[in-house]
Amino acid sequence: MDRIRIRGGRQLSGTIPISGAKNAALPLMAAALLLDGPLVLTNAPDLADIGTMGALLRQHGLVVEHDKVARTITLSGAATNLEAPYDLVRKMRASVLVLGPLVARYGQAKVSLPGGCAIGTRPVDLHLSGLESLGATISLDSGYINATAKDGLHGAKIIFPQVSVGATENLMMAATLATGETTLVNAAREPEIIDLAACLIAMGARIEGAGSDRIRIQGKAPLGAATHAIVPDRIEAGTYACAAAITGGEVVLGGARLEHLGAVARVMREAGVEVTEIPEGLRVSRLNGLHGADVMTEPFPGFATDMQAQFMSLMAVAEGASMVTETIFENRFMHVPELTRMGARIVIHGASAIVRGVPQLSGAQVMATDLRASVSLILAGLAARGDTVVSRVYHLDRGYEHVERKLAAVGADIERLPG
Numbered sequence: 001m002d003r004i005r006i007r008g009g010r011q012l013s014g015t016i017p018i019s020g021a022k023n024a025a026l027p028l029m030a031a032a033l034l035l036d037g038p039l040v041l042t043n044a045p046d047l048a049d050i051g052t053m054g055a056l057l058r059q060h061g062l063v064v065e066h067d068k069v070a071r072t073i074t075l076s077g078a079a080t081n082l083e084a085p086y087d088l089v090r091k092m093r094a095s096v097l098v099l100g101p102l103v104a105r106y107g108q109a110k111v112s113l114p115g116g117c118a119i120g121t122r123p124v125d126l127h128l129s130g131l132e133s134l135g136a137t138i139s140l141d142s143g144y145i146n147a148t149a150k151d152g153l154h155g156a157k158i159i160f161p162q163v164s165v166g167a168t169e170n171l172m173m174a175a176t177l178a179t180g181e182t183t184l185v186n187a188a189r190e191p192e193i194i195d196l197a198a199c200l201i202a203m204g205a206r207i208e209g210a211g212s213d214r215i216r217i218q219g220k221a222p223l224g225a226a227t228h229a230i231v232p233d234r235i236e237a238g239t240y241a242c243a244a245a246i247t248g249g250e251v252v253l254g255g256a257r258l259e260h261l262g263a264v265a266r267v268m269r270e271a272g273v274e275v276t277e278i279p280e281g282l283r284v285s286r287l288n289g290l291h292g293a294d295v296m297t298e299p300f301p302g303f304a305t306d307m308q309a310q311f312m313s314l315m316a317v318a319e320g321a322s323m324v325t326e327t328i329f330e331n332r333f334m335h336v337p338e339l340t341r342m343g344a345r346i347v348i349h350g351a352s353a354i355v356r357g358v359p360q361l362s363g364a365q366v367m368a369t370d371l372r373a374s375v376s377l378i379l380a381g382l383a384a385r386g387d388t389v390v391s392r393v394y395h396l397d398r399g400y401e402h403v404e405r406k407l408a409a410v411g412a413d414i415e416r417l418p419g
């Protein structure tokens with residue numbers, strides 16, 4: 001298993017190109033099940049999760065070509081197998097996004113229940129009840145979701161009791177092939193939802209309101225081939241913004257957009273980080289000290305849960321105390337014991353962590369437990385005295401493209417230790 005070694009203390013300077021977003025690319029790939037295609041996705045990142053979604057769609061019968069040099073994914077063909085097996089679904093929860101498109105187009109699907117993961121139990125009840133509202137019959141058997149809609153889906157008004165990115169995506173896709181109008185109320189407003197809607201519209205779908213909490217879909221518009229550029233990864237951008245800030249450096253995040261950072265940019269400014277929009281993307285710098293700032297994770301445009309671990313690393317070396325409250329996932333503080341091993345002073349009280357900043361962290365051997373926890377340890381390593389070695393970086397490779405190359409290119413002392 002590969003590890004990553006970081007020798008801390010280098011200020012970062014230069015430009016980091018921001019890749020296409022993992023969390024946009026995965027639903028966009030699943031959307032290829034809605035039509036024969038081809039669907040051409042440009043600005044595609046080279047990530048383990050993209051490989052997993054490609055493998056899943058191939059075993060459904062699609063032709064998936066990922067040109068890593070041109071950074072395009074071309075998806076075409078029809079599904080010949082309507083089952084998503086446990087072995088692939090367990091690797092990546094976003095696999096459940098094939099459910100809506102499959103049942104909408106083929107009237108039938110069998111998809112393994114994704115189960116929980118390190119950060120929480122992560123049920124899919126909202127995906128399933130939403131599909132039932134659209135007319136699907138759902139049953140659970142031997143760890144699988146069986147969904148049928150022999151006469152097709154029909155439009156409905158679906159009021160989500162809680163905001164869910166994945167359920168909004170699954171139902172928005174399914175509704176494009178349902179008869180009549182579907183309204184999603186209390187829908188997620190993340191930039192990845194807007195990106196998926198833009199791609200579906202490019203295919204011919206009629207969708208209004210994506211980016212607001214009420215999305216209207218007029219189903220059964222004929223869908224055809226489309227080309228779509230994947231939105232830049234706001235979480236990757238936020239992560240590298242923390243890298244610039246934690247090292248007291250200045251970096252340009254090529255292609256990043258301020259409006260996509262939501263509350264993250266505001267809180268970073270509050271903590272003493274300069275974030276400026278420039279034609280190339282965002283310039284992030286920290287010339288003076290960092291101050292503690294409180295955050296609470298919320299659906300977009302609130303502070304992203306996917307930025308919580310990285311921000312906690314930053315607060316670990318800020319002056320004063322910060323309170324970090326996680327409201328989305330019940331088990332997303334697994335980076336805390338590892339950061340503590342590096343000298344951070346953090347105590348957890350229920351869903352909140354109190355971070356008392358220390359002047360300096362010290363390098364240590366630490367273990368990655370999930371995607372964002374892994375990168376938070378790399379950030380801490382960039383600021384720490386001495387060497388940090390992060391193990392289990394396969395978590396990191398799910399969602400960060402060439403992290404060591406991108407950071408080394410702006411001056412970090414970082415290398416991958418193949419294992």
Ligand SMILES: CC(=O)N[C@H]1[C@@H](OP(=O)(O)OP(=O)(O)OC[C@H]2O[C@@H](n3ccc(=O)[nH]c3=O)[C@H](O)[C@@H]2O)O[C@H](CO)[C@@H](O)[C@@H]1O
Pocket residue numbers: 022023024026093094120121122123124125126127128162163164165166167299305306328329
């Ligand atoms: C591939 C992808 O895009 N992943 C992102 C997506 O995950 P994902 O789509 O899984 O997250 P959701 O927005 O659905 O989850 C939000 C909350 O709703 C709960 N919930 C969700 C669905 C459901 O049927 N029932 C239910 O109770 C979840 O357990 C969680 O507490 O949004 C999360 C929240 O921004 C991010 O952290 C993930 O990086």
Ligand SMILES: C=C(OP(=O)(O)O)C(=O)O
Pocket residue numbers: 023092093094117119306371372399
């Ligand atoms: C939690 C994440 O992803 P996933 O939903 O794929 O587990 C993430 O991107 O931080």
